[in-house]
Amino acid sequence: EIVLTQSPGTLSLSPGERATLSCRASQSLSSSSLVWYQQKPAQAPRLLIFGASIRATGIPDRFSGSGSGTDFTLTISRLEPEDFAVYFCQYYGSTGTFGQGTRVAIK
Amino acid sequence: QVHLQESGPGLVRPSQTLSLTCSVSGGSINSGGYYWTWMRRHPGKGLEWIGHIYYSTNVPGRTNYTPSLKGRLTISLDTSKNQFSLRLDSVTAADTAVYICARDRGRLVDGYYYGLDVWGQGTTVTVSS
Numbered sequence: 001e002i003v004l005t006q007s008p009g010t011l012s013l014s015p016g017e018r019a020t021l022s023c024r025a026s027q028s029l030s031s032s033s034l035v036w037y038q039q040k041p042a043q044a045p046r047l048l049i050f051g052a053s054i055r056a057t058g059i060p061d062r063f064s065g066s067g068s069g070t071d072f073t074l075t076i077s078r079l080e081p082e083d084f085a086v087y088f089c090q091y092y093g094s095t096g097t098f099g100q101g102t103r104v105a106i107k
Numbered sequence: 108q109v110h111l112q113e114s115g116p117g118l119v120r121p122s123q124t125l126s127l128t129c130s131v132s133g134g135s136i137n138s139g140g141y142y143w144t145w146m147r148r149h150p151g152k153g154l155e156w157i158g159h160i161y162y163s164t165n166v167p168g169r170t171n172y173t174p175s176l177k178g179r180l181t182i183s184l185d186t187s188k189n190q191f192s193l194r195l196d197s198v199t200a201a202d203t204a205v206y207i208c209a210r211d212r213g214r215l216v217d218g219y220y221y222g223l224d225v226w227g228q229g230t231t232v233t234v235s236s
Contacts, residue, residue, distance in 0.1 A: 001174065033220040044226035051219045088153065092213075092220045095173050096144070100153030 002026055004089055006099035012107040019076040021102045023089035028069045033092045036065055036074045039101075040085045048087075049074065079104070109134035111208050111227035119202075119234050125195040129208030129227060136186050139163035142211035143191040144223065145182060147204035155204075158182050159211060160191060198234045205229040 003026040031052035037045035049065035062077040088101040115127035144159040158172035181194040207229040212221035
């Protein structure tokens with residue numbers, strides 16, 4: 001069973017700062033099946049990144065994904081006020097699995 | 108725009124069966140090509156993928172379940188009602204969670220997994236006597 005561990009649990013930053021979020025897998029993954037979501041309070045999650053590094057339609061270029069194997073990263077180059085939210089990774093191999101999420105909070 | 112809505116009992120007794128339904132509006136399961144998915148979130152924890160059922164005209168009901176729930180879990184489709192359902196047998200307190208249904212685009216012909224694109228709001232289920 002694949003386990004995805006996200007860190008940190010909470011990231012406290014100011015608007016304009018860079019956010020770096022980690023998603024680490026218990027075994028090597030196929031990058032083509034790693035996605036990232038953003039979720040705001042009382043809203044459904046929104047797909048940001050698929051294929052570990054490809055922005056979904058309409059996602060601003062300040063969001064980028066990278067990584068391979070067991071280590072994946074979501075980077076927000078300069079935080080906008082609307083970016084303060086929870087972010088979580090998901091992998092679909094033989095079954096699905098989610099990371100527990102990282103909250104990006106206003107410092 | 109496709110909308111999903113979960114329904115079912117908020118309280119289930121231990122050892123009984125949990126049955127939940129996800130009603131699909133704004134689109135038809137019969138259009139095919141999607142994985143109709145159930146997840147849950149335990150209090151204070153992250154999302155747990157439970158399982159899904161795939162529908163297409165050629166493959167009218169292929170299921171995939173998380174190993175930890177196999178033997179207790181059944182996911183089914185009712186295309187006439189445009190809904191899909193979850194049945195979890197022999198529940199315990201560990202099954203207390205918010206249950207969420209969603210539509211999954213799956214892995215497309217380009218090889219990429221495109222993730223969950225439509226989500227329900229979730230329904231809280233408590234297992235208690």
